[in-house]
Amino acid sequence: MTVARRPARPRLTRRRRARAWRAALAIALAAGSAGGCGGSGDDADTARAAAPRSTPSGFAAASAGRVTLAHPSGWLPVEPPEGWPFAAELRDGSRVHARVGVIRAVPRPSDADADAGVVAAAVDTALRLTVTRYDRGPRRDLRVPGARDAVRVDYTYLDGPGAGEPAKGTDVVLVYGRGESAVVRITGRPATLPPAVVDQIVGTVTVVPGPGG
Numbered sequence: 001m002t003v004a005r006r007p008a009r010p011r012l013t014r015r016r017r018a019r020a021w022r023a024a025l026a027i028a029l030a031a032g033s034a035g036g037c038g039g040s041g042d043d044a045d046t047a048r049a050a051a052p053r054s055t056p057s058g059f060a061a062a063s064a065g066r067v068t069l070a071h072p073s074g075w076l077p078v079e080p081p082e083g084w085p086f087a088a089e090l091r092d093g094s095r096v097h098a099r100v101g102v103i104r105a106v107p108r109p110s111d112a113d114a115d116a117g118v119v120a121a122a123v124d125t126a127l128r129l130t131v132t133r134y135d136r137g138p139r140r141d142l143r144v145p146g147a148r149d150a151v152r153v154d155y156t157y158l159d160g161p162g163a164g165e166p167a168k169g170t171d172v173v174l175v176y177g178r179g180e181s182a183v184v185r186i187t188g189r190p191a192t193l194p195p196a197v198v199d200q201i202v203g204t205v206t207v208v209p210g211p212g213g
Contacts, residue, residue: 054070054203054204055070055204056070056200056204058072058073059071059072059073059200059204060072060073060075060088061204062077062086062088063086063208064084064085064086064102064104064182065085065102065104065182066146066176066177066180066207066208066209066210067102067174067182067184067205067206067207067208068204068205068206068207068208069100069102069184069201069204069205069206070200070201070204071088071100071201072090072197074090075088075089075090075098075099075100076088076089076091080101081101082105083103083104083105084101084102084103084104084105085102085104086101086102087099087100087101087102088100088101090188090192096188097188097189097192097193098186098187098188098189098192098193099185099186099187099188100184100185100186100187100201101184101185102182102183102184102185103182103183103184103185104182106119106122106123106173106181106182106183107119107122107181108179108180108181109175109179109181115149115175116147116149116150116151116173116174116175116181117139117149117151119173119174119175119181119183120139120151120153120171120173123153123171123173123183124136124153127155127157131157131158131159132157132158132159132164133156133157133158133164134155134156134157135155135156135157136153136154136155136156137153137154137155138153139151139152139153140152140153142172142202144172144174144205144206144207145206145207146176146206146207146208146209147174147175147176147207148175148176148177149174149175150172150173150174150175150205151172151173152170152171152172152173152202153170153171153173154168154169154170155168155169155170155171156168156169157169159187159189165189166189166190167187167188167189167190168187168188168189168190168193169185169186169187169188170185170186170187170198170202171183171184171185171186172184172185172186172202172205174205174207176207177207177210184201184202184205186198186201186202
């Protein structure tokens with residue numbers, strides 16, 4: 001008697017799941033919260049001045065490798081956490097009100113399945129593991145010059161010691177070149193991070209040309 005075998009799951013699904021879980025640990029170590037402490041990383045010296053596609057009035061240009069962006073000029077560059085080649089913060093003394101940064105400790109999809117959704121899934125898993133009361137909105141496709149694929153994800157969570165304070169974040173997940181990926185993360189308190197500022201930062205994100213396209 002022949003016993004019918006259950007169809008095997010597609011290999012691509014298994015690879016993506018494994019990639020997402022491997023990346024979740026890296027992102028959990030690198031990401032932190034809006035008001036988290038900075039750290040040092042080997043990529044820190046790759047951050048430099050750059051010219052994004054459009055720098056709004058009152059904004060400052062910055063880059064990390066091939067990823068360029070602009071942030072409000074009152075947000076000052078700081079020593080980034082490990083896995084972040086660039087970070088800038090809006091501070092009041094030791095209190096961090098908002099932060100923007102570039103995270104490179106994320107999955108590197110192959111050319112065959114260069115999909116920002118794979119990276120976004122890993123980021124989502126890491127945030128669920130590391131922040132309190134995390135609640136995200138839908139992933140939205142985004143057109144970013146120079147990126148092969150990009151999505152935007154907006155979310156809310158509680159930040160800080162004790163019960164925490166309401167905070168919000170926006171991640172721009174990028175896939176570009178030959179399996180390269182990065183996340184531009186914007187986080188802060190709702191009172192000090194207006195939606196218009198978030199949209200302006202997102203609108204300046206660009207991937208500049210480099211080896212591999």
